[in-house]
Amino acid sequence: MLATASQRILGQSFQNIRPAVSVLRSYSSAAKQITVRDALNSALDEEMSADPKVFLMGEEVGEYQGAYKITKGLLEKYGPERVLDTPITEAGFTGIGVGAAYYGLKPVVEFMTFNFSMQAIDHIINSAAKSNYMSAGQISVPIVFRGPNGAAAGVGAQHSQCYASWYASCPGLKVLSPYNSEDARGLLKAAIRDPDPVVFLENELLYGESFSVSDEVLDSSFCLPIGKAKIEREGKDVTITAFSKMVGYALKAAEMLEKDGIYAEVINLRSIRPLDRSTINASVRKTNRLITVEEGFPQHGVGAEICASVVEESFAYLDAPVERIAGADVPMPYAANLERLAVPQIEDIVRAAKRACYRSVPLAATA
């Protein structure tokens, strides 16, 4: 049963998956289904329409309709002056975006994947994140850097790294990572309206997934607060924190754990920086056990920071050591079976939860 479940899930990367449980629990009854891709596209469209200072910049965002079709239709609607196809010069065009943001325009810079942002990371950190501080508040940088982050399917080591912990360690940046369509719409709108640099980490495999959204989400003034996590599923036995694609896995793991009598509370972080420490700690104080799930490399990762935060603030409430589930500590392999081993799977989360709850099962190395 577990094997078939995992095969079914992996095989459906590019098809619509309906997380049935979360639909019923999390959203109001007026159920319109939109994909994450459409959610992002509509958010960009509405923000560009509302504020003429917002413009898009990136490789293939215009005539190609977006490398992952996120910016589809925007060139036709807003023209080439507001949707700019750039040459392949990440450092150059990111710096241009930062310079434009210094003057109050609101660029949305797209990286085809965040791996390419490493070519521009000097501008993201040194000229965007640090500028408000270095200029003592004179120069704020209302820019958004967005693009897919983390592993896709079979794209190899240089296209699969997760950058959440790298960017989240830098003061002056806000780092957001949506999971479903509601998150995508709300957080992207908040990011574009925010006066500070925001790194917006999407996930390529989630673009095609559809989720139900309420009418409130579809309203053009909808937006979500930056810095607040969401409790996707309430529970009382163990807290599981996750972001982006891992939220889906955590929810499925929670369903499976329910059958064994363990009620897991799943927290969708939404905002990696600032991290919603109060929600996480409140949850841990309730359940007394914590599992952090992320796709990126384990050392100095998001889970490490959450663990430290919980140990500092809620040590007396912990009944078991914090379990940290992360990607394997290797560059991403190409072979499909190895790739499956290098990324956390639902079974890993289930096993970790059981370890945290019972402590009688011997610790096994995380896959």
Place this chain on the structure above:
Amino acid sequence: MATAFSTAKFSTQPFPLNPTSTTSHDSSIVFARPTSQFLGSTRKFRLTSSSKFNLSRRSKTVVAVSDVVKQKKSKSSPSLLITKEEGLDLYEDMVLGRAFEDMCAQMYYRGKMFGFVHLYNGQEAVSTGFIKLLKQQDSVVSTYRDHVHALSKGVPARAVMSELFGKTTGCCRGQGGSMHMFSREHNLLGGFAFIGEGIPVATGAAFTSKYKREVLKEADCDHVTLAFFGDGTCNNGQFFECLNMAALWKLPIVFVVENNLWAIGMSHLRATSDPHIYKKGPAFGMPGIHVDGMDVLKVREVAKEAIGRARRGEGPTLVECETYRFRGHSLADPDELRDPAEKARYAARDPITALKKYLIENSLASEAELKTIEKKIDEVVEDAVEFADESPVPSRSQLLENVFADPKGFGIGPDGRYRCEDPKFTEGTAHV
């Protein structure tokens, strides 16, 4: 209206080995420069003499300042390049730059200034020649050698000195330092420590100017951006990326190369396959000019044309200013690798002495007037030091301020509620 900056004219001229020959297509170049072993000083001023070039009428007077004197005797009525007011203004700005930097050195050795301090002595002609032609809304982006750019742009000497001392009254409240001078009011966008980092930012500022005019329909927005950087930066990838995009999108920017021949201890000739930086402009479709950066009047003439071009919407220009820094790369640099003979040669071409000579010999100003200016600047700099000395250091609570523009940094507005809960948060809605 065609300008002289047609791209074809510059790149093909081979480097003249015999410095006394005039170049073939520049009938306007009328004299032979004194010879020198070094690349920079043997190059000619390369503006074309096409008839549509509106400077060609005056090109005979655009020569080394010291040679105007010789020329004057052979002409009946030379036209002067500047008026008395302009001349005194330029002189004052250059003297301010020099005096300020000398004071910085003194303060550093007395321990009042610390960290990295990069001084601009010798290069004042470039800063003054370009920045004094700008309006307040035009912007300047610089490198770590930015004190004098800040002063020329209008940032008060007091604010710059306090910033260097790390006091809370500095232009960045002491949070930026020597290498990160920012001023929103004067449109000085830094102050970047990484070479090449400021070039894309400057290109973005120019992009904004064009965007404001074309998309936001602010018809009178013709703001120009100047990007200052050095010879070492011209080997960096970001430089080429921005030359490409600026020419591609015809942005109102002037790329000003302050070629002082040395990147810390690395000679430009050892680091660069083709040391003629101005040639790299035409490769990207923009004019590339070389000018004697020790002569403020020449720099000013070239600057007028380049800035005018940008303001008219004709696109970017690359200007290479041959200049020299009299001091080391920074105050920590022992400066052992540069030949003292080279330093002496350039010291003889000190831009301030040259302008002084020009003003006096063309009867634009008297010695006494210039002395008054120098005295005034001395007082300004002394006052700046006193002000900085007496200013308080930042309070402890300032450490955590200004990380975000958002006061609490969480998407929370000044009234303490989440921004998204404020009904005025979306100004204008769209129908999807």
